[in-house]
Amino acid sequence: KTKIEEKIVTTEYPWIVNHDHSKQTEIADWLTLEIQDFVHYISPSKEEIKARNITISKLRQAVKSLWPDADLHVFGSYATDLYLPGSDIDCVVNSTNCDKQNTSSLYKLAKHLKDEHIATEIEVISKTRVPIIKFVEVESRIHIDVSFERTNGLEAAKLIRDWLDTTPGLRELVLIVKQFLHSRRLNNVHTGGLGGFSIICLVYSYLHMHPRIITNEIDPVENLGVLLIDFFELYGKNFGYDDVAISMTDGMPSYLNKYDWRDIHPMRNPFSLAIQDPGDKTNNISRGSFNIRDIKKAFAGAFDLLTNRCFELDGATLSERKGKSVLGNCIKYKGKERDFTDE
Template sequence: MEKNNLANPSNLIQSTSNTTKFKKAKNPKKSRKSRKAPKRSQDALGNDKNHIERTTMDDIVVLDDVSDTEGYDDYDGHYDNPQSSEISNVAPQLKVNLLASNEDFIALSNSSSDEEATDKVKAQPTKKPISDGVSSSVDTTHTAKLLTTDYPWIINHDHSKQKEIADWLTMEIRDFVSYISPSKEEIKERNDTIGRIRDAVNHFWNDANLHVFGSYATDLYLPGSDIDCVIISEKGDKDSRSSLYALANFLKKRGLATDIEVIAKARVPIIKFIDPRSKIHIDVSFERINGLEAAKLIREWLNDTPGLREITLIVKQFLHARRLNNVHTGGLGGFSIICLVFSFLQMHPRIISNEIDPMENLGVLLVEFFELYGKNFGYDDIAITTANGYPIYLPKSDWKGLQQLRSSFSLAIQDPGDATNNISRGSFNLRDIKKAFAGAFDLLTNRCFELDTASFKERIGKSVLGNVIKYRGKQRDFKDERSLVINKAIIENENYHKKRSTIVREEFIESTDDTNDEKDDIYIVEEPPLKKQKPMLKKKESRGVVKINAQRDNIIAATPLTTPIAIPGEQENNDDYNPLDC
């Protein structure tokens, strides 16, 4: 496999060794008030009840104190992943043997119930042995339609006859993306869910509106992902503690929310709940527009960067399966993942030189992505910035506004909207993330070499991508129907920015007019008063011709003179050629 030279300068490359030992994450400090603390338990959303103080008001869980101020992702919108009921505050630890066999994954669903049910199905005896994760006897009569294969995207999509293994991997990536892309029923369900909540917010506050940001506003969401919303009001006063409680009670009484949590005293106050109809998890923040700005920017990147959506979804699922996509436990947030993939594709030398088509080489690009950020990237010295619209590598020493990092070995990505903000500052579990990327590179390259030497008969039923990604959950169809149904979240986001740009333009025009009026009042240009000037009539003799110059409207051309000429209206006593003097 050809090595990627994206970070070619010596100061950009950090040599790593495969013998580096894993560092165990430090356990969070235990509270001194352990006697009064209740026994360790989890709520419906899977949050540890001991790391924060909780009170209950009308079946609404109120979180009065949040110690982790970096757990909230400004662009993903949530403190933790509500889909994973087993997530705690302790950073997940990767095990070498599980990573090598690709067994460190979780279910891609709203809860772990599907995963447990799938395990029960797998525990039952089957008619035929499963070959490489694929079963030929799928129980289609089961109501839940649980899968008995870890690689459902290869069912009826066999690419084992491809001569080039890289092409085989590219086709598998396309199949996987199509498999997890939303159907029209899922899009309609999400549109209806947001519509109900938006109507309720508009009814409760006349001057406020609900907007969607995050993965749903960019079409980069996985099945079962939550929806991140923000409430923007005209007065900008809806982020108070009383407002959060009032809205939470209102949604509960209207039957629009269950399992409500109010995080009031955090850096970013939010309300977390589950929609009772669709069972979709909703996170609502208040009076913050940076997520809306990021959604617009990401959509522009998607339009200008082929392959960005496909590789981003693969990496998101890869990290999600290993619980490394949770910012609250030091994982990579969605916007950080997008920035990594975007900078990788935009600065790839073979893409810049038009040597390869990204959409036809997704397999090679995925392998090189894991190689770059798993083995070659210099996390100690290099930051990534996209402030000018194009990504570049920036030495950390040149980033003057960079906040103090936990350690030199950390990921630093400059916020496109705020040059002083490091959007990946909460990803303190970088060592495990880097190990996972390096392990994925080794697994994919080994699989490619293995299948390259295998016969076509031995390739049947095998998967290349399945060596690093597995799927457990309810059965899905290969339906990428985003073009059939409008994603209203995207339309609302675009309308918000159009309206905002119009308001800014009008304010700019008004301020410009006011400035011009003031300038007109101060700098009044008046015509200077007319001064009486003496007529300058000079007689110049040149070959019998006299030139007469007038200071008013008439100019008398040079003509031969026999008598002096007087200019009417001038003072006659000052005229050297006054005929009355003769």
């Protein structure tokens, strides 16, 4: 009986299987180790990376055979290794003539991919600001979005890769926050949620302004647990969304008073997240996240869940702690089981 119960419990937090940190003296260290295990758990295996690369090169060949002057590139979370299992791959087709963003080209490529037996479940979405075709790649079953004649996604991916190289802890915290928002359906920009780039900017600015980090006192990777709680505290409880905007000028994160950022005025709703586009100071990259009230509430809730869990486990005996998860109080992983091997 106990075995069955255990299996049910641990499937919601699969990253703790065979990784027990309940004997850590500090709960913050326990949480840090769990975050590292979680990131390890959801990171793609060698086979998944290989399957993805094969899929992309197949697609690229198909695009080039249809249009010799065009090329296909990956941007978004796959280009920065910040994707969750099962995420769509975002691609863009760019051509020297810059003439592929029209309805007939979209249908032409869709038909070509179908004829080549690369794509199934194809949708052409041409009447939006950013026309795309969506499909499932036949062999890998990966969902793919292709947009046309755009370079800003590629530039953003390059910038984010630079940030990841220079900001220890950024990747881990971004993946945790993404999974957290994903499980609460607050990560979809079409429904007012927080998009991937906005999440990265929030975590990046946070890590570059944290008192213990700017004084070079701590290694962020060894302090992911307390840093995660401090993050939820900042953006769930204390940040002045009405008055403060986030800026990334020259890669240096800072806050500024919204009053001084003239381009976002007049503001329809002052209680909103405003993040200055690192590539265009007049553009607010999070203007679509109109549901910031729920996002803030969710962050505050995560702070309460995690700290309550810390208080509870702090007072518990070693045997009561065994097999428990700290992180699992705010993050669940649902989905097909993944191989979890130590490498």
